[in-house]
Amino acid sequence: MTKKLYISTYGCQMNVYDSARMADILSPLGYSLTQDPTDADMSILNTCHIREKASEKTFSELGRLRNMRRDKQSEGRGDMLIAVAGCVAQAEGDEIIKRAPYVNMVFGPQSYHKLPEMLAETARGAGQVLDTDFPVEPKFDSLPDEAIDKNLGAFLTVQEGCDKFCAFCVVPYTRGAEFSRATDDILKEARRMIANGTKEITLLGQNVNAYHGLDKNGKSRSLADLIQMLAELDGLERLRYTTSHPLEMTEDLCKAHRDVDILMPYLHLPVQAGSDRILEAMNRRHTADEYRRIIDKLRHYKPDLALSGDFIVGFPGETEAEFEDTLRLVEDVTYAQAYSFKYSPRPGTPAAGLDHEMIAEDVKSERLARLQKLLNEQQLAFNKSFEGKTVPVLLEREGRRDGQLVGRSPYMQSVYVQSPPHRIGRVAEVIIDEGNANSLRGQLSPGNAQDAA
Numbered sequence: 001m002t003k004k005l006y007i008s009t010y011g012c013q014m015n016v017y018d019s020a021r022m023a024d025i026l027s028p029l030g031y032s033l034t035q036d037p038t039d040a041d042m043s044i045l046n047t048c049h050i051r052e053k054a055s056e057k058t059f060s061e062l063g064r065l066r067n068m069r070r071d072k073q074s075e076g077r078g079d080m081l082i083a084v085a086g087c088v089a090q091a092e093g094d095e096i097i098k099r100a101p102y103v104n105m106v107f108g109p110q111s112y113h114k115l116p117e118m119l120a121e122t123a124r125g126a127g128q129v130l131d132t133d134f135p136v137e138p139k140f141d142s143l144p145d146e147a148i149d150k151n152l153g154a155f156l157t158v159q160e161g162c163d164k165f166c167a168f169c170v171v172p173y174t175r176g177a178e179f180s181r182a183t184d185d186i187l188k189e190a191r192r193m194i195a196n197g198t199k200e201i202t203l204l205g206q207n208v209n210a211y212h213g214l215d216k217n218g219k220s221r222s223l224a225d226l227i228q229m230l231a232e233l234d235g236l237e238r239l240r241y242t243t244s245h246p247l248e249m250t251e252d253l254c255k256a257h258r259d260v261d262i263l264m265p266y267l268h269l270p271v272q273a274g275s276d277r278i279l280e281a282m283n284r285r286h287t288a289d290e291y292r293r294i295i296d297k298l299r300h301y302k303p304d305l306a307l308s309g310d311f312i313v314g315f316p317g318e319t320e321a322e323f324e325d326t327l328r329l330v331e332d333v334t335y336a337q338a339y340s341f342k343y344s345p346r347p348g349t350p351a352a353g354l355d356h357e358m359i360a361e362d363v364k365s366e367r368l369a370r371l372q373k374l375l376n377e378q379q380l381a382f383n384k385s386f387e388g389k390t391v392p393v394l395l396e397r398e399g400r401r402d403g404q405l406v407g408r409s410p411y412m413q414s415v416y417v418q419s420p421p422h423r424i425g426r427v428a429e430v431i432i433d434e435g436n437a438n439s440l441r442g443q444l445s446p447g448n449a450q451d452a453a
């Protein structure tokens with residue numbers, strides 16, 4: 001009998017990858033995915049701890065699941081196991097066990113490969129199961145070979161953890177030290193994805209360009225090496241990687257953007273701030289001009305590279321002039337797309353101790369609005385610059401309107417196009433009619449292979 005598994009995923013793409021692997025692990029135990037938590041036999045919240053209110057959000061979601069379980073039980077529709085995974089589980093596992101005694105399992109990002117054992121323990125009536133170890137033997141060694149998701153675009157985690165210790169960030173504490181998977185394991189997983197129909201792979205890591213995995217001869221390989229190896233796999237059409245740190249934007253990686261055809265011309269390279277004093281206080285270990293020079297180098301090798309970034313406004317002590325340095329950096333670099341946040345203290349991080357320098361909430365909001373206005377203008381201008389151009393679009397799924405498909409351009413833009421559905425899964429040349437704030441609209445170029453009658 002199949003059991004229903006509901007997974008709610010918050011936060012970054014690493015969590016999306018982890019959720020997919022949890023589904024893979026539970027599949028042989030008879031669990032298949034459902035979108036409907038009211039009817040689930042097991043519900044997992046895969047949580048994110050990066051910004052504030054993460055734990056309150058988790059507890060309120062847990063309360064909702066508890067009510068659904070109660071309804072299920074009282075209507076005689078069986079039971080529901082409730083689990084908390086991800087970074088809130090890692091950081092606040094004990095607290096969750098205490099405050100939510102109805103939760104069956106709490107486990108961190110490094111221990112979900114033990115889900116079958118945890119399920120067995122729960123079935124034996126062992127009470128609440130908590131596993132937030134950083135195990136010596138990495139979970140990747142025990143992930144199943146069979147994937148149940150057959151996505152055209154798939155995420156593949158190649159690196160985890162972070163040793164950078166930016167002063168505002170919880171990642172080094174929740175995800176632990178940097179770890180890179182061996183190239184052979186990654187190639188094997190990529191081949192399996194391609195055999196399942198994947199055309200585009202995004203290599204994931206909290207610090208993906210710090211990748212330094214061993215090859216089969218025991219030699220340490222860089223992300224650029226790994227990209228070269230993956231580019232040789234038959235059937236793979238597109239490759240991306242995220243998220244990167246400026247310090248590790250090495251020459252060979254910059255050059256890979258010129259030399260590797262299937263490496264897409266898009267890069268997410270967070271800078272966080274444009275003032276050298278703030279960058280130092282953030283422990284970013286580079287200056288604004290060093291970042292500018294990295295961008296120049298990248299554009300030297302790949303002139304059409306589209307850039308994305310992350311920004312934090314209102315870091316403790318940030319003056320108006322220092323905030324304006326961020327605006328100036330954005331003007332100099334020009335982003336195709338970006339994420340921006342108000343600084344929020346994360347317990348346990350060095351910056352959380354800078355109480356006396358905290359910036360008032362209304363000042364942070366005002367700065368964020370100014371930064372986002374500029375970033376949105378750049379994004380719109382970038383999208384508008386495509387009007388009249390022809391771009392290759394990997395068509396991924398049907399759109400909301402009749403006869404419409406949605407896909408991605410090489411530059412990560414969503415593209416809406418009128419097309420028969422059988423083109424899903426293929427790259428089509430699309431003439432762009434309209435560039436909007438968040439997407440492009442266009443039509444199939446007559447140059448595409450004719451449709452079968």
Ligand code: 5AD
Pocket residue numbers: 050051168169170270272310311312341342343344345346
């Ligand atoms: N406050 C605000 N933004 C943060 N980020 C990480 N920690 C914080 C924090 N304490 C942002 C950074 C990072 C992105 C994933 O989240 O910009 O790059």
Ligand code: SF4
Pocket residue numbers: 162163164165166169170171172206207245
């Ligand atoms: Fe966090 Fe900095 Fe590591 Fe990125 S590089 S995960 S922001 S500590």
